[in-house]
Amino acid sequence: MCGIIARIGDDDSAVDELITGLENLEYRGYDSAGVAIKNGGGPEVFKRQGKISRLKDVLAGEVPDGGLGIGHTRWSTHGPPTDENAHPHTDCTGEVAVVHNGIIENYDELRSELASRGHEFESDTDTEVIPHLVEEELARGASPELAFRRTIRKLSGSYAVAMITERDHAVYATRRGSPLVLGVSDGEYFLASDVPAFLDFTEEVIYLDDGDVVVVRSDDYEISTLDGQTVERSVSTVEWDPEDAGKGGYDHYMLKEIHEQPTALRQTLRGRADGTTGEVHLEDFPAGSFEQVERVQFVACGTSYHAGLVGAGFLSGGGVPAQTFLASEYATSPAPVDEDTLVVGVTQSGETADTLSALRKANASGARTLAVTNVVGSTAARECDDALFIRAGPEIGVAATKTFSSQVVSLSLLAERIARDVTGSPTEESRERLAALDELPGQVQQILDYSNAQKIAKQYRDSDAYFFIGRGTVFPVALEGALKFKEISYEHAEGFAAGELKHGPLALVTPKTPIFAVFTGENDEKTLGNVKEAEARGAPIVAVASEDHEEVAQHADHVLTIPETHPDVAGVLANVQLQLLSYHAADLLGRPIDKPRNLAKSVTVE
Ligand code: F6R
Numbered sequence: 001m002c003g004i005i006a007r008i009g010d011d012d013s014a015v016d017e018l019i020t021g022l023e024n025l026e027y028r029g030y031d032s033a034g035v036a037i038k039n040g041g042g043p044e045v046f047k048r049q050g051k052i053s054r055l056k057d058v059l060a061g062e063v064p065d066g067g068l069g070i071g072h073t074r075w076s077t078h079g080p081p082t083d084e085n086a087h088p089h090t091d092c093t094g095e096v097a098v099v100h101n102g103i104i105e106n107y108d109e110l111r112s113e114l115a116s117r118g119h120e121f122e123s124d125t126d127t128e129v130i131p132h133l134v135e136e137e138l139a140r141g142a143s144p145e146l147a148f149r150r151t152i153r154k155l156s157g158s159y160a161v162a163m164i165t166e167r168d169h170a171v172y173a174t175r176r177g178s179p180l181v182l183g184v185s186d187g188e189y190f191l192a193s194d195v196p197a198f199l200d201f202t203e204e205v206i207y208l209d210d211g212d213v214v215v216v217r218s219d220d221y222e223i224s225t226l227d228g229q230t231v232e233r234s235v236s237t238v239e240w241d242p243e244d245a246g247k248g249g250y251d252h253y254m255l256k257e258i259h260e261q262p263t264a265l266r267q268t269l270r271g272r273a274d275g276t277t278g279e280v281h282l283e284d285f286p287a288g289s290f291e292q293v294e295r296v297q298f299v300a301c302g303t304s305y306h307a308g309l310v311g312a313g314f315l316s317g318g319g320v321p322a323q324t325f326l327a328s329e330y331a332t333s334p335a336p337v338d339e340d341t342l343v344v345g346v347t348q349s350g351e352t353a354d355t356l357s358a359l360r361k362a363n364a365s366g367a368r369t370l371a372v373t374n375v376v377g378s379t380a381a382r383e384c385d386d387a388l389f390i391r392a393g394p395e396i397g398v399a400a401t402k403t404f405s406s407q408v409v410s411l412s413l414l415a416e417r418i419a420r421d422v423t424g425s426p427t428e429e430s431r432e433r434l435a436a437l438d439e440l441p442g443q444v445q446q447i448l449d450y451s452n453a454q455k456i457a458k459q460y461r462d463s464d465a466y467f468f469i470g471r472g473t474v475f476p477v478a479l480e481g482a483l484k485f486k487e488i489s490y491e492h493a494e495g496f497a498a499g500e501l502k503h504g505p506l507a508l509v510t511p512k513t514p515i516f517a518v519f520t521g522e523n524d525e526k527t528l529g530n531v532k533e534a535e536a537r538g539a540p541i542v543a544v545a546s547e548d549h550e551e552v553a554q555h556a557d558h559v560l561t562i563p564e565t566h567p568d569v570a571g572v573l574a575n576v577q578l579q580l581l582s583y584h585a586a587d588l589l590g591r592p593i594d595k596p597r598n599l600a601k602s603v604t605v606e
Contacts, residue, residue, distance in 0.1 A: 002087075002101040003030065003073040004180065005197045006162045006171045009188035010218045012039075014069035015059060021190070021197040022052050022071050027247075029394020030073035031081035031377060035059075036088040036097035039066030042166035043097035047072075047086035067188075067218065068169055070162050072099035075394055076376035079124025089128040091135035092119055095166040098134070100127040101193055102178035103391075105157035105271040130161060138165070145215055148172040149226060152213070158270065162191055174213045174226070177266070182206040182214060182221065184235055189216045194248060195238055206233045252593045254397035254488070258579050259448055261402045262441040264392040268406040272413055275438035278431040280416045284386060290421040293342045293368075297335060298324040299358035300346035301603070303400040303483060304407060308346045309476035310571060311411030317568075318419030318430065328606065330358035337365040342418070344370045346411070348395065348403035350378020353606045359384060372410055374403050388414055397594045399488050401579050404480060405444070405572050409437060412568070436566035443563040444576050453580035456542055456558050460514045461588050465492040467509070467534075468578070469501060470518035470571075471527050477518050477571040481578035488586040488596050498530040511538035516560075516581070518574045519545035519552055522567035531555055544574040 003025030007017045018035045033055045034047025044064050048054040052073070072087035079085045088097040104110070107126035110133065115121065119132045133154060137147030144165045152161070158177030164170070173180060173191050183190035185202035191214070192198055195205055206223075208214060212231065214223045224230050250256035273280055296315050298308035308324040315322035325333055327345070337343070343362035347355045350373040359369050359380065371380035371387045374395065381387040392406035416430055460466070466485055470478035475497045482495035496505055498517065509515070515534045519527055528551065531541055535555060543549070543556035546564045553559055560581070562573040586593050 002075050002193070003197065004099050004101050004160055004162055004191065004193045005071040006173065006191040006216070007067075007069055007188065008169075008171050008216050008218055009067040011067050011187075012065040014066045015063055017201060018069050018071040019052065019056060019059070020200055021192060022055075022073055024196045024199065025073050025192070025194065026052065027196070027396060029396065030075050032074045032083070032086035033072065034086045034088055035069055035071040036164060037064045037066045037069040038164055038166070038169070039064055042094050043088070043090070043164050045088050045090060045097055047083060047088065049081045049083050049086060068164060068171065070097060070099045070164055070171065077103060077389065077391060081377045085123045085125050087127060089123060089125060089131055091131035093135060095138070096131040096134045096163060098127060098130045098161060098163045100130060100159055100161045102159035103157045103267065103270055104129065104155050104159060106155065110154065130155070130163070134163065134165070138167070144168055144170070145172060149213060149228070152226060158267070160193060169218060171216045172213070173216070175208055176210050180208050182208060182216070184221075187218070189221055191216065196248075199238065203238045204235050205238050206235055208233065251587070252397065252583070254399050254401060254593050255583055257395055257397050257402045258576065258583065260393065261405050261576060262445040262448070264402040264406050265409055265441040265444060267391040267393065268409045269437060269441070270391075273434050273437055275435035278426045278434055280413055280420070280434070282388060282413060282417050285388070285417055288421055290342065290418040292340055293320070293418060293422055294340035296320060296322040296342045296344060296418065297337070297362070298322070298344045298346055299327040299330050299355055299362070300324070301327050301352050301354050303404050303480060304346040304348060304352075304355070306476040306480040306483070307404055307407035307411060308344070309479070310408050310473060311344070311346065311415060313473050314412050314415035314568065315418060318415055319423040320415075320419050325358065327352070327354035327358040331361055337362055337367045339366045339368070341367040342370060343367045344372055344414070345380050345384060346372045346407055347380050348374045348390070348392070348400055348407065350375040350380035352603050354603070356380060356383065357606055372407060372414065374406070398596055398599050399484055399593070404575065408572050409440070412437065433566050433568050436569040439565065440569055440572060443565060443573055446563055447573060447576050451560070451577060451580050452558070453560060453577055454584040456560065457581055457584035457588060459558070460540065461585065463491075463514055464510065464512040465494070465508065466516065467505065467513055468493065468495040468516045468518070469498040469527070469530060471498040471523050472520070473522075473568050474518040474520050474571045474574060477575050477578070480575055481516060481518070481582070484579060484582040485585065487599060488582055488591055488593050489589055490591060490597070491585065491589075498527040501530050502533055506533060506537065509534050509537045509539045511540070514540040514542055516542045516544060516578065517556075518571070519543060519549060520567040520570035520574075521546060521564075524549070524552065528552060528555060544577050546570075
């Protein structure tokens, strides 16, 4: 996730404090960094792809004085991580510098219009349209503030934006759908994506609301609506241990990332699906992109493999033959691969050796390859013929959480695009699924607000083993529930297809082995039959099901409830409950949740 920092004061500390701010935002993940400093004249921009240390090397030669500046850490979403794509971005005259977090949905259109009026662009980013739009307004005689307001009115999408210009000693900023906070101190102010950025300098914070426009000068600030009506926002004092600040107040990154899922899912979906019209727009894949495809093979490992299983289910349901392979097994698979085969590597990091090796094998066999990944400049994204980015934002906890949810949603959109290209127009079923995706971020938020997973983790903390069962679209969720549970709690956990329980695993079921059974509203009768088999052996039953599922509730000792939704989407919701369960079980056992033993965030050996 990109990070913004701005500093306004009268002394010459801007560079040092901006760099401290950027370093404090490193936990959000980034692939390039930059600052723009103003000292009398126009903003001077310094930016580099890579670590902040590279930016510091550039600045070391020529540290500019000045009290006013903006800075940014970029996590690529449009265009690869390069010096040119790093923020701040400027206009044609160099008079305006801007940093931005979020996605400008109508940037293509704005960019073509600006180019037709003679503007020249230096980057591939959506952000760069902003300084050029401001430039036009300034040229028409608008003040910087008016130019900023008029420009913001032209943007659609989500953003937090901060701007400085040659014309005055002020920062102009606003937010819509992306975070922005104002730090207040004696003789200086800060703006940032997150409080830790300026916690070294002040603990006094104003949390800005969506739609707020803030103009900050060395001696004052004003907050107003986009239409110019003044609004009052109170100042709060943050009492955080700076050590924990990077976790945004959460005890672990994993918990923070579980809670980021509503935002991550909105980013994944933004501009890509319309639940009302049933339209799907995947930026690099217009209608017809997959007409040649005869079969789809997913290759992936671990959590991404489980997302791949869900993806294959979506495609098969849409009439396109699809299979999912463990990437490490793909080399020995006899499955046919030719130029009509689309091989999709699902990998949040884009660096997993087994997945890269499977993709290379597919490539060598003449297949078309596509990476579904969270990392724009990753090896998978670069080596595959195409890439679809899941836009979950950086994930720091080793256990994959928000990336799984964003992978499943991305794969459902990809499956929709492929199925329409191969088999024809959207079905009623697919429209209903898209409509359910619209509701998904809000429903995940409901679960985060009311989940009783912590209580259930406590109740079953002394069990011998933990079994997870599901059928159809939630069989992969049972596998994922068990993987997450074992990897961070170190307790024995297994996932089974519900119907398989009676073919062996039932021998392990006792009153000390709770069964977590996932229900979607489809084929529930059969799963309920499997639950009764376990119940008869004295096993405690925890159902993951919608609130009003009375029959399930009758047979369960506890229910982890999920909001009512389309059966294909229910798995994402159920999985959020299971993530919380695993987290709390591991927390009760005092495990090092963000860095579990013997695991790495990206596994680069086969
Ligand atoms: C589990 C986990 C791993 C990864 C696997 C693949 O929480 O994180 O199982 O899912 O190593 O990683 P990526 O998706 O980066 O290819």
